[in-house]
Amino acid sequence: MDELLPRPRAAATRAPARLRPSHIRLPRLPRLEGLSFPNFLERRTKAGPIVFLCAALAVSFTGIVAHLYAPCTQVSVNGISFGLVESQASVEAAIERVETRASHILGYDYTLDQNVEYSFQVALKEDIGSVSPIETYLFDQIGEVMKTSVLTVNGRVLGATDDGSGLTALLNSLKARFTTPDTVSVQFVEDVTVTKDYTSTSSIKQVADLEPILTSNTMEQVDYSVQSGDTFSGIANSMDMSVEQLKALNPGVDIHNIMIDQTLVVSQAVPYLSVKTIDNVTYDGPVAYETQEVPDDTIYQGYSKVITPGVEGWATYNANVSYLNGVEQERTINSTDVHSQPVTEVIAVGTKPRPKTMATGKFIWPIYGKITSGYGNRYIFGSYSNHSGIDIAGSYGAPIVASDGGKVTFAGTGTGSYWSYGKYVVIDHENGLQSIYGHCSSLCVKAGERVYQGQVIAKVGSTGRSTGNHCHFQIKENGTTVNPYNYLP
Numbered sequence: 049m050d051e052l053l054p055r056p057r058a059a060a061t062r063a064p065a066r067l068r069p070s071h072i073r074l075p076r077l078p079r080l081e082g083l084s085f086p087n088f089l090e091r092r093t094k095a096g097p098i099v100f101l102c103a104a105l106a107v108s109f110t111g112i113v114a115h116l117y118a119p120c121t122q123v124s125v126n127g128i129s130f131g132l133v134e135s136q137a138s139v140e141a142a143i144e145r146v147e148t149r150a151s152h153i154l155g156y157d158y159t160l161d162q163n164v165e166y167s168f169q170v171a172l173k174e175d176i177g178s179v180s181p182i183e184t185y186l187f188d189q190i191g192e193v194m195k196t197s198v199l200t201v202n203g204r205v206l207g208a209t210d211d212g213s214g215l216t217a218l219l220n221s222l223k224a225r226f227t228t229p230d231t232v233s234v235q236f237v238e239d240v241t242v243t244k245d246y247t248s249t250s251s252i253k254q255v256a257d258l259e260p261i262l263t264s265n266t267m268e269q270v271d272y273s274v275q276s277g278d279t280f281s282g283i284a285n286s287m288d289m290s291v292e293q294l295k296a297l298n299p300g301v302d303i304h305n306i307m308i309d310q311t312l313v314v315s316q317a318v319p320y321l322s323v324k325t326i327d328n329v330t331y332d333g334p335v336a337y338e339t340q341e342v343p344d345d346t347i348y349q350g351y352s353k354v355i356t357p358g359v360e361g362w363a364t365y366n367a368n369v370s371y372l373n374g375v376e377q378e379r380t381i382n383s384t385d386v387h388s389q390p391v392t393e394v395i396a397v398g399t400k401p402r403p404k405t406m407a408t409g410k411f412i413w414p415i416y417g418k419i420t421s422g423y424g425n426r427y428i429f430g431s432y433s434n435h436s437g438i439d440i441a442g443s444y445g446a447p448i449v450a451s452d453g454g455k456v457t458f459a460g461t462g463t464g465s466y467w468s469y470g471k472y473v474v475i476d477h478e479n480g481l482q483s484i485y486g487h488c489s490s491l492c493v494k495a496g497e498r499v500y501q502g503q504v505i506a507k508v509g510s511t512g513r514s515t516g517n518h519c520h521f522q523i524k525e526n527g528t529t530v531n532p533y534n535y536l537p
Contacts, residue, residue, distance in 0.1 A: 090482030095404050098404065119178045125185060132176045136166045142179040146186045154192055154519045164184065167261050187246055201321070202238050207258050210245040213253040215242055220260060226323045226374050233326040237372070265311060265317040269297065274310040276534050279424040287314045298399075302436070304422030308534050325371045325506040328382075335391035347398030350409060350518025358393025361386060362455045378454030404453065405498035407477035411451040411503060411535045414485055415508065415519050417441040436529045437484065442508040444489060444517045450475055450499045451483045451521070459491045459505075462512060469520065481535075486520035488509050 083349035104441040120132045123139055133139055143160055150158040159221065187193060194355040197212035198205060209215050219242070221232045295303060297313040306312070339356035347353060364385040370378045421439040442448075462469035469486035473493060476482050491511025499505060510517045523532045 050186060056332065058481070061412065082250055110400050116172055118173045118176065119516070120169050120171050120379070122169050123182065124165045125182060125471075126163050126189075128185070130177075130182050130185070132169060132171055133179050133182070134176060135228045138179050138181060139164065139166070142183045143186065145152050146183055146190075148245070149191055150187070150190055153246060155248075156241040158190070158192075160186060160189075162189065173317065192249055193246050194247050194249050194252065195244060199255060200241045200243070200249050203252075205247070206261060207253045208251050209255055209258065210255055211255050212242065212244075218259055218262070223323055226325050226371065228327060230327040230329050231325050232328045232368075235324055237324050262321050264320050265314050266517055268318050269313050270316045270318075270349075272312045272314045274306050274308055274312060277530060278306065279531060280304070280306055281424055283312065283314065287316060288397050289315055304418075304419050305533050307536075319373055322373050327369045327371070328366070329369055330364065330366045332362065332364050333385075335363050335386060335388075335390045337361070338392045340392050340394050341397045342394060342401045344396035345399045347396060348400045348406060349398050349402045350406075351398045353396045354393065354417050356392070356394035359391035361390035364390045404500040405455075407452045407454050407479050408496050408501055409452070409479060410537070411523070412449070413440070413536060414451050414521050415440050415446060416441045416485075420516070420518055423533060437486075437520050439518045439520055439534050441516070444508060444510070446508040447504040448485050448488065448506040448508060448519050450501055450503045450505050452477050452481075453500045454478055454483075455499070456493050456495050456497045456499060456505070457482075459495050460491050462486070468513035471506070471509065472512075472520070475505070480526050482524040483518070484522040484524070486522070487514045487518060489517075
């Protein structure tokens with residue numbers, strides 16, 4: 049035995065060099081009784097690869113199975129198979145979504161009454177489907193809910209109909225009312241959508257039932273800018289409102305003292321659906337002339353005189369015109385072909401200093417006090433009448449001043465149709481305007497005098513047809529009585 053040992057060792061030294069890389073050192077093998085080293089090495093060489101291969105195949109197979117297969121659930125509803133889905137929980141979540149959505153549509157808590165059966169499976173992942181078909185089926189089983197054409201305006205569901213094409217035709221006809229052969233764009237101002245969606249069967253209407261809703265008017269609050277000559281009651285009448293309704297929309301506004309360009313809130317009927325169109329038009333029209341001002345020291349400051357009248361030119365225009373419900377909103381000129389040039393207007397502007405008694409063109413209050421009666425219709429002395437001015441309360445004998453400079457054309461006691469004014473003064477401001485001051489206790493000027501703005505012309509009293517000490521203040525423009533509020537600061 050001892051004599052044979054050197055040979056196996058020599059063989060063992062050579063064999064590892066052939067089986068393994070040269071940089072790996074093998075551990076020294078133990079001496080085993082009854083087993084020759086060559087036999088031991090032979091057994092290791094034959095058994096090792098088989099074990100390794102089996103282990104490798106097992107790991108690989110497990111990875112392949114995990115990659116291709118997954119646990120899942122076979123689902124059937126009311127005896128109808130819907131195949132494989134991810135899990136029972138996903139189906140229950142779908143049922144909950146259907147019930148929640150149905151409850152929202154119907155307006156009350158809704159619970160499905162369906163027979164759902166589950167069975168556990170392991171299947172290829174590619175064979176596992178979604179729960180969407182189950183959701184669709186469950187919705188279709190709800191008799192109170194139907195998938196149909198739903199009309200929404202600005203996010204609000206207006207109605208639903210099973211005649212989708214008829215609804216689209218109705219919307220197109222509403223647009224067609226405002227289109228012309230020149231129209232290049234038409235659209236609703238509101239966000240109008242028609243979608244296929246589930247809705248309560250009770251909300252389904254015929255297209256003919258939706259038309260009156262879409263073509264009706266709604267009352268909306270809009271801004272109104274006070275114009276010259278407006279009165280509070282006149283604005284209310286023009287808007288088909290009562291004075292009380294207009295007052296309710298404008299709390300804090302003195303209805304007896306509204307001014308030009310003051311903004312009031314009014315209630316106005318506007319279409320439920322508004323249509324905006326853009327037309328491309330070509331037309332002939334005038335070309336505006338320019339204005340040139342030159343100083344003139346022979347004319348008083350604040351006055352002017354035309355030296356050379358302006359003359360409009362003539363041109364052919366191409367423009368995009370935008371309309372809202374047929375009313376023009378904006379005009380954008382694309383091109384202009386001028387046929388005749390305009391002539392510039394030359395205006396002489398006065399630079400000569402104004403005399404003190406000359407009108408400034410702006411009025412001041414003749415006295416300061418409470419407004420006891422406004423301009424326009426009023427109830428007094430047992431009947432309704434039109435009040436031609438405003439009544440400003442004041443203490444007896446308080447000074448009344450000229451609201452603007454000018455020439456006194458009357459100072460005395462009223463007669464005839466003016467008897468009710470008592471003692472009063474009329475000032476001609478020589479610019480088309482006159483001011484009248486009535487019910488005075490005494491007068492401080494005479495007819496023919498020239499007065500300046502702020503000069504005392506009379507004293508407060510209660511002469512004529514009067515119920516107390518006050519100044520009746522009235523303004524006429526070119527002989528016509530106008531609202532004094534439009535001229536006072």
